[in-house]
Amino acid sequence: MGMGTRNVDARLAASxxxxxxxxxxxxxxxxxVPKGGVLFALPALLVTGLLKYSENFFKLSKGYYGLDSLLIILAFIALVRVKSIESLRYSAPGEWGKLIGLDRIPEVRTLRSKIKQLTQDEGPQQWSEALCKEWMQSAPEQASILYIDGHVRVYNGQQTKLPRHHVARQKLCLRATTDYWVNAMDGQPFMVINKAVDPGMIKVIENDILPQLEKRLPTFVNAEELKSDPLLHRFTLVCDRESYSPPFFKRMKAQRVACLTYHKYPGENWPEEEFLPYAVTLSSGEQTQLNLAERGHCLSNGLWVREIRKLSQKGHQTSIIGTDYRSEMIPLAVAMFARWSQENFFKYCREHFGLDKLVDYCIEPVSESVKVVNPEYRRLDSQIRSSQGKLNRLLARFATLTLDAPIEPDKVEPFLQKKTICQEEIEAFQVQIKTLKEKRKQTPHYLKVKDLPEEEQFQQLSTKSKHFIDTIKMIAYRAETAMANLLRETLSRPDEVRSLLRAIYSSEADLIPDHEQGTLTVKLHHLANRSYDVAIQKLCDELNSTETKFPRTNLRMIFKLGSK
Structure with missing residues (x-):
């Protein structure tokens, strides 16, 4: 039966x-009850959509645990920073069971089998799509400006040889897969798309992200408004320099989608006299002053865009360009510089939610029609780059060879010999580079996966279970963000709000059910200082106003603070 088992009859019947x-x-x-404070997050989890639509897309076979119990416990372990299901082996299952009203939670093997059962078909993808649409429709002000960036998830296993990706945070090329995330201005996630073979941000946006956004985004402007104003856009995409492409901007403009990114080739600095100070409110609510200037700019394909520059105190100019022709300059600048909220989301979720952790060790075949870089082309290209670097150093050394001594035979001959040797090395490298370039020219740049040499064949990591757990982590992050927004105003140091929430989730609490009155009181123990208790009391008032009932019970949850 397992440790912590009390309901023997029901477990025997289930078996x-x-x-x-x-x-x-x-x-x-x-x-x-250890970690009883995580129950404070249940109202936010339910409002965010943890159990919404779940029965439409997931079916469990008859058993002891209900679908809602499994989803709640998976969300709870994310919030208390259990970064992988495997880590539950070292936790008391009976203590976890108390949080969901059962004798214990499933053991790791059972939990894995349940997740595998839930992710056999397209349920995780459809559930995530339904939630994404719900989030966008319920908060259209967040969905009007979307942030897109790729997160490289390194794979250190041995089951398959994934293609190598450049990992900026480690400055290395490692075997990895790329997840493309779509976030709101404050960092809250909407959706994620996994790419074992990364075709590049522009192709992912056009082929994968944009078609899904068309189905989920609310209507911001109607057809008549678009027809009457040729410069009006429907929504805005904010990306980093990887999305810089004049043809891409033109295609997006034709679809009435505005783009905002950093200028890849900004050119010379503008005169500092053009910059004026503006008081702005950042996405975090912070008030600051930015020195901004704006001009029109014609790209290489004849497309006119807006170019906005920010002047730093040290004199550095940051250039951004966009095809939003109707918004004011200040909101565009704020939107571009708020892109770091997405980077902060990646960093925070890697550290606290185990964003890069594997859910299982399954692999699945890659579509044979997918194209990848030809390994032979990559090898030749690497040799050319290496030889070109050596040639450049030789040319620099050749240019520095000068005869400073008097022009005498015993001085001139060694100098000429040294210069001749250097010249011969230069010519040898030039011939070598020319030969390599000819070979590279005759070598196909891309191959289909099925045409790769046998030693270069690879499979991709299982995506369905990962997508399922990532969706739960998105729900957990959004729920934590909602609670943080409630608490932020009550703290003297708002940047500590997430630390406070982590302390709440990990704190002990008393559970007091009253079946006659139909209530379940969760009494959180006091924290380290009084200011935290004041903030928690306000949180209790807000949570109690929701009158949340624990799923599949008639118990209305009451949240209190106190140790008696």
Whole structure:
């Protein structure tokens, strides 16, 4: 039965397939429940959509645990920073069970099998799409400006030889897969698309992200407004320099999608007299002053765009360009510089939510029609780059060879000999580079996966279970963000709000069910200082106003602070 088991009859019935319905949560009066504070996040999780649409896309076979119990426990372990399912082996299952009204949670092997059962078909993708549409429709002000960036997830395993990607944070080329995330201005995630073979940001936007956004985004402007104003756009995409492409900007403009990115080739600095100070409010609510200037700029394909530059205190000019022709300059500058909220999201989720952790060790075949860089082409290109670097150093050394001594035979002859040797090396490298370039020219740049040499064949990591867990982590992050927004105003140091929430989730709490009154009181123990208790009391008031009932029970949750 396992450690912590108490409901023996129901478990026996489930083991032989005689349990028709999952066990209903039954809370007992308990004191000092470890991590009981994570129950404070349940109202936010439910509002964010943890159980919404889940029954439409997932079906579990008859058993002891219900779908809602599994989803709640997966969200809880994300919030208390259990970064992988494997880590549950070292936690007391009975203590976790108290949080969901059961005797214990599933053991790791059972939990993995349940996740595998839930992710057999397209359910995870469809569930994520439904939630994304719900989030965008319910907060259209967040969905009007979308941030897109790729996150390289390094793979250190031995089951498959994934293509190498450049990992900027490690400054190395490592075997990895790329996840393209779409976030709001404050960093809250909307959707993620995995690419084992990364075709580049522009192709992913046009072939994968944009078609999905067309189905999910609310209508910001109607057809008549677009027809009457040829410069009006429907929504804005904000990306880094990887998306810089004049033809791409032109194609997006034709679809009435505005683009905002850094200028890849800004040219000379503008006169500092053009810059004026503007008081701006950043996406975080912080008030600051920016020195800004704006001009029109014609790209190489004749497309006119807006160019906005920010002048730093040290005199550096940051250039951004965009095809949003109707917004004011200040909101565009704020939107571009808010792109770091997405980078902060990646960093925070890597550290606290185990964003790069594998969910399982399964692999699956890559579509044979997918094209990858030809390994032979990559090898030749690498040799050319290496030889060109050596040639450049030889040319620099050749240019520095001068005869400073008097022109005498015993001085001139060694000098000429040295220069001749250097000249011969230069000519040898020039011939070598020319030969390599001819070979590279005759070598196909890309090959289909099926045409790769046998030693270069690879498979991709399983995506369905990863997408399922990533969706739960998105829900957990959005729920934590909603709670942070409630608490931020009550703290003297707003940057500590997420640290406070992590402390709440990990704190002990007393559970006091009252079945006659239909309530479940969660009494959180006091934290380290009084200012935190004041903030938590306000949080309790907000949570109690939601009158949340624990799923599949009639118990209305009441949140309190106190140790008595």
């Amino acid at each position: 032989i397939g005689q349990l028709e319905e999952p066990v209903v949560p039954d809370f007992q009066a308990l004191q000092d």
